[in-house]
């Protein structure tokens with residue numbers, strides 16, 4: 001069953017985090033309570049900090065003019081051409097040890113890919129981080145300032161489900177660089193894969209769902225501005241809707257967003273992708289149902305004619321995932337990967353693959369699912 005957008009709406013999200021509300025109460029106390037001058041000064045300082053922090057979320061998104069003139073070249077020639085198709089950085093594994101997101105999976109994937117001889121060192125290329133100018137193609141300046149403030153102050157540690165530190169911010173910038181590099185490899189060689197990225201809940205002006213910077217949106221915008229591509233398509237196969245990506249590209253006819261996800265699941269207030277397949281958990285979506293739903297893709301690709309596809313190979317439609325209610329097996333997820341990748345390859349459309357989700361009780365299952373995606377990419381390459 002496919003739900004309409006009206007049926008999907010209904011839940012709202014608090015514009016402030018609990019930490020921001022508590023900080024505001026503390027500020028009011030400091031400003032109003034009887035006491036020494038230091039209270040007033042501290043209260044005023046914290047108030048300025050609080051206003052900048054909160055205003056960042058309400059900053060308007062940047063207006064970027066995407067060149068409409070013919071492309072200078074459709075081939076992305078890099079300064080350091082390589083035959084490596086897989087992008088990975090040791091910085092990807094940085095994460096808070098207590099956080100639900102399994103950041104250590106990035107290191108395990110890399111290790112196992114080498115140990116099991118699925119890939120060699122020569123198959124990997126290390127990305128550079130993207131700078132603020134690149135991030136500002138998608139994210140508002142006010143929001144980037146908010147991220148820096150959070151990253152450099154203790155508020156970053158208690159920022160709801162999206163804690164951030166200086167090291168995490170650095171890692172996220174590298175992840176954006178990784179997805180951008182995977183896209184360029186795809187444009188050169190047909191297929192590229194970032195063993196990271198996929199932060200599809202990040203909006204232009206705020207963080208959500210363990211995502212702060214939308215690596216896919218930044219990569220697409222940067223490639224458009226550099227005139228490597230005109231049109232792009234995001235095929236989001238995570239069990240959660242790619243709400244950030246959908247919102248960023250809403251009303252932009254150069255980027256087509258597709259998302260297949262569980263309906264009765266975060267994000268409860270769905271965004272509008274160009275094409276949403278929102279399936280209720282009660283439908284007990286298995287391998288067969290899921291693959292059947294994907295059969296709309298050939299028509300969508302034909303209509304939109306993308307110069308580049310970014311495929312988010314989410315690991316959380318897996319039947320044992322703690323955050324999802326789909327019932328896909330590892331084989332089903334592998335068939336999904338093969339289907340999407342083959343679809344692009346047969347039409348000569350470059351495809352960049354990014355990872356997503358993965359909250360199985362046993363992290364090795366998540367790692368195995370991502371490795372299977374690597375295997376499918378490899379199969380296409382050979």
Ligand SMILES: [Zn+2]
Nearest residue numbers: 238240316357
């Ligand atoms: Zn997810």
